[in-house]
Amino acid sequence: MIPKYRIQCVGGGEMIPDMNALSCPGGHDSLLRTEYCRRRLHLAPYTGIFRYLCWLPVTRPLLPSGGPVTFAADGLARELGLSRLFISFSGYSPEHHAALATGSFKELEALPTMQRLSELGGRIPVIASAGNTGRAFAGISAQYKKPVVVVVPECAIPGLWTTTPAQDVFLVAVKGDYTDAIAVSNMLTAVPGCVPEGGAKNVARRDGMGTVMLDAAVTIDRLPDHYFQAVGSGTGAIAAWEAALRLIGDGRFGTALPRLHLAQNKPFTPLVSAWQQRRRVIDPDLDMPDASNAVQAVMSPVLTNRKPPYAIAGGLYDTLCATDGCMYAVSNDEGRAAAQILRDTEGIDPDPAAAVATAALMQAAETGAVGRDDLILLNITGGGYDRIREDYTLYPFEASATVTPDEPCDRLVAELKKWVAHYG
Numbered sequence: 001m002i003p004k005y006r007i008q009c010v011g012g013g014e015m016i017p018d019m020n021a022l023s024c025p026g027g028h029d030s031l032l033r034t035e036y037c038r039r040r041l042h043l044a045p046y047t048g049i050f051r052y053l054c055w056l057p058v059t060r061p062l063l064p065s066g067g068p069v070t071f072a073a074d075g076l077a078r079e080l081g082l083s084r085l086f087i088s089f090s091g092y093s094p095e096h097h098a099a100l101a102t103g104s105f106k107e108l109e110a111l112p113t114m115q116r117l118s119e120l121g122g123r124i125p126v127i128a129s130a131g132n133t134g135r136a137f138a139g140i141s142a143q144y145k146k147p148v149v150v151v152v153p154e155c156a157i158p159g160l161w162t163t164t165p166a167q168d169v170f171l172v173a174v175k176g177d178y179t180d181a182i183a184v185s186n187m188l189t190a191v192p193g194c195v196p197e198g199g200a201k202n203v204a205r206r207d208g209m210g211t212v213m214l215d216a217a218v219t220i221d222r223l224p225d226h227y228f229q230a231v232g233s234g235t236g237a238i239a240a241w242e243a244a245l246r247l248i249g250d251g252r253f254g255t256a257l258p259r260l261h262l263a264q265n266k267p268f269t270p271l272v273s274a275w276q277q278r279r280r281v282i283d284p285d286l287d288m289p290d291a292s293n294a295v296q297a298v299m300s301p302v303l304t305n306r307k308p309p310y311a312i313a314g315g316l317y318d319t320l321c322a323t324d325g326c327m328y329a330v331s332n333d334e335g336r337a338a339a340q341i342l343r344d345t346e347g348i349d350p351d352p353a354a355a356v357a358t359a360a361l362m363q364a365a366e367t368g369a370v371g372r373d374d375l376i377l378l379n380i381t382g383g384g385y386d387r388i389r390e391d392y393t394l395y396p397f398e399a400s401a402t403v404t405p406d407e408p409c410d411r412l413v414a415e416l417k418k419w420v421a422h423y424g
């Protein structure tokens with residue numbers, strides 16, 4: 001049987017036989033990328049993300065599942081003096097047929113990631129998260145009864161809930177911040193049966209997010225001229241570029257890459273700072289001075305990744321070069337004003353990150369960085385949380401274990417081993 005896809009090292013171009021690899025075994029500092037045998041996008045007979053099964057690195061869909069929805073945003077377009085504005089919404093809003101009940105596009109990453117791990121032998125992903133990622137993986141775990149280990153700062157627990165009771169989540173609360181949670185999660189990936197989920201390095205995660213661009217191109221019948229998104233790690237933006245490359249390869253959706261317009265939330269804007277100087281490497285002193293305070297001051301904490309995959313081959317720097325990209329810095333005031341306009345014009349209650357993306361579009365419309373009649377795609381990466389609360393019962397979480405960052409983790413590892421044994 002001809003495999004559906006292969007894995008390629010972007011930096012060196014060589015094929016990687018190990019389907020589980022997260023990095024190049026040959027030592028290239030590079031992302032790996034899927035290369036699908038089918039060059040033409042074939043639509044599968046499912047609703048939601050698995051309509052794009054053709055370009056997802058799994059063989060079977062998880063059903064039913066939600067996906068991104070694309071629609072003409074005429075109200076917002078009028079407000080901004082634009083004529084061809086589309087929104088891709090990854091969140092929850094029955095009026096918009098948007099059915100991601102964890103509320104953000106992290107669910108697009110969680111779905112194929114969890115399915116792919118099942119198909120590749122059932123190892124259990126370990127995820128460190130400060131918010132939306134943890135909720136997305138916990139939500140998918142609850143819905144499909146697939147095990148997952150989630151490590152979060154203790155203060156993030158109230159933001160974790162599911163809409164069906166979660167029975168297969170091993171939740172570790174760390175008395176510390178996101179960086180401490182990452183350190184604990186790294187230790188737990190060594191437990192037999194567990195694997196690091198991989199973040200941006202995980203091809204399933206990027207191809208899941210790439211369905212935003214696929215759905216837009218299929219709905220609009222061509223690639224957009226411009227793509228707007230708020231970025232923390234930049235994984236979603238890299239995925240948008242990769243999906244656009246595939247769509248160009250298909251031949252039916254146009255020949256030009258969309259220009260990527262990416263936004264961060266002031267005062268934490270390392271990607272804006274590094275890209276403005278066209279520097280390949282982020283310099284913490286120059287690009288994120290006073291990082292701890294800056295991270296505290298933003299309205300959108302999901303945009304405060306301190307180690308984004310920027311310099312790595314195939315990463316965000318390459319994405320911005322290839323798409324002649326622009327970076328925007330958005331203040332909390334601009335973000336809040338944009339959120340209000342989005343509610344008034346489109347009836348969408350956005351995640352703060354999506355409000356930041358909308359504010360970047362407002363800047364671009366004002367300065368002429370986008371033309372009045374250009375075809376524009378605005379990625380509203382999350383939202384509808386109030387409506388989720390109205391429509392569903394929310395099940396809160398209790399930690400399976402609580403640890404301090406510096407305590408020896410033997411007990412925690414032993415507990416996790418016992419838990420993993422149930423799934424052996």
Ligand SMILES: *Cc1c(COP(=O)(O)O)cnc(C)c1O
Binds near residue numbers: 104105133230303351
């Ligand atoms: C994570 C997240 C982002 C940023 O995505 P990256 O892929 O990390 O750049 C934007 N919006 C929402 C709602 C998110 O949860």
